[in-house]
Structures are given as C-alpha cells and as structure tokens.
Amino acid sequence: MAFPDRIERTVQLAQPPGAVWSALTTAEGLGAWFGDGADIDLRPGGAAQLRWDGGFTADLCVERVEEPVVFAFTWRLHGLPADDPRRTYVEFTLEPTDAGTRLTVVESGFAQLPLPDRAAPYEANTEGWDRELGELVAYLNQATA
Numbered sequence: 001m002a003f004p005d006r007i008e009r010t011v012q013l014a015q016p017p018g019a020v021w022s023a024l025t026t027a028e029g030l031g032a033w034f035g036d037g038a039d040i041d042l043r044p045g046g047a048a049q050l051r052w053d054g055g056f057t058a059d060l061c062v063e064r065v066e067e068p069v070v071f072a073f074t075w076r077l078h079g080l081p082a083d084d085p086r087r088t089y090v091e092f093t094l095e096p097t098d099a100g101t102r103l104t105v106v107e108s109g110f111a112q113l114p115l116p117d118r119a120a121p122y123e124a125n126t127e128g129w130d131r132e133l134g135e136l137v138a139y140l141n142q143a144t145a
Contacts, residue, residue: 004122006108009129014100015140021068023140024092033139034132048073061087069094077113077121086112088125103136105129 013020023029030038035050041062048060064072074087088109095102107129110122 005111006106007122007126007129008104008106009133010102010104011133011137012097012099012102013137013140015144017068017094017096017101019140019144020094020101020103021071023136023143024071024094025065025067029139033135063089064091074109077110078124079121088112103133105133 023033025040025042027038027040030040030048030050035058036053037051038049040046040048040060042065044062044065046062048062050058050060058075060073060075062071062073064070070091070093072089072091074089076082076084076087080086086109088107090105090107093104093106095104107125110118113121
C-alpha cells in the first residue's frame with residue numbers, strides 16, 4: 001500500500017457558512033482557535049501567520065478565496081528548514097446543510113518528501129487537524145452560545 005499524500009477531515013458544524021467563513025478567514029477567528037494569534041491578508045498571494053504562545057509561528061500563503069465556499073493556503077512542512085521551498089496545500093470547503101455547515105479540510109503534498117521522511121510530518125499534521133478542528137468546533141459553539 002502506498003503512503004498517503006493527503007489528510008482529509010470532515011466536520012458538521014451547527015453554524016451557518018458565514019460564521020464558519022469568518023472563523024477561517026479573519027485574524028480574530030483564526031487566532032481564537034488555530035493558534036493564539038493570527039494575521040491574514042485575505043487575497044490570493046496574501047500572507048498570513050499563525051502564532052502560538054511559546055514562540056512557534058507558521059507562515060502561510062493564501063492561495064484561494066471564494067467566499068463563502070473555498071479558502072486555501074500553502075504552508076511549510078513542519079521540520080523542514082525555513083528556506084526549503086516545499087509546501088503542503090490546505091483547502092477548506094464549506095457546504096451549507098440543513099443543520100449548519102459541512103466543513104471539509106484537505107491537506108495534500110506530502111509526496112514531495114522522500115518516503116522515509118513522510119511519516120513524521122504526515123502523522124503530526126493528522127493529529128494536528130484532529131486537535132485544531134476540535135478547537136474550531138469549541139470556538140464556534142462558544143461564540144454562538
């Protein structure tokens with residue numbers, strides 16, 4: 001079996017797409033659930049940064065902005081040197097449902113790494129998306145409580 005190149009997660013949210021979109025695409029929203037602070041220039045080619053207490057940061061490049069349906073960015077694979085050009089592509093797709101919004105997150109591009117080097121970033125990001133999406137759900141539920 002080939003090593004997977006993508007992580008895909010889907011979560012059903014009780015909030016409408018507009019509320020979810022704001023949580024994904026504003027500095028206030030991102031900084032509340034995806035890290036401890038954020039900046040974002042919401043346009044294709046725009047820069048974004050996520051910050052965590054303790055000094056860790058993640059630099060993003062906005063790739064797609066199709067409000068309120070698709071938001072995507074690229075970011076560096078954790079563990080690679082800062083000057084390494086390889087990035088993974090993260091895409092959020094929002095679909096309205098009777099109950100709120102179905103959010104699908106796909107991160108792809110792990111196959112850029114040699115096979116022995118894929119496992120660590122793939123596993124770290126798989127665990128990371130599970131944790132971060134849980135934080136998104138909690139943030140949105142608290143915001144609408």
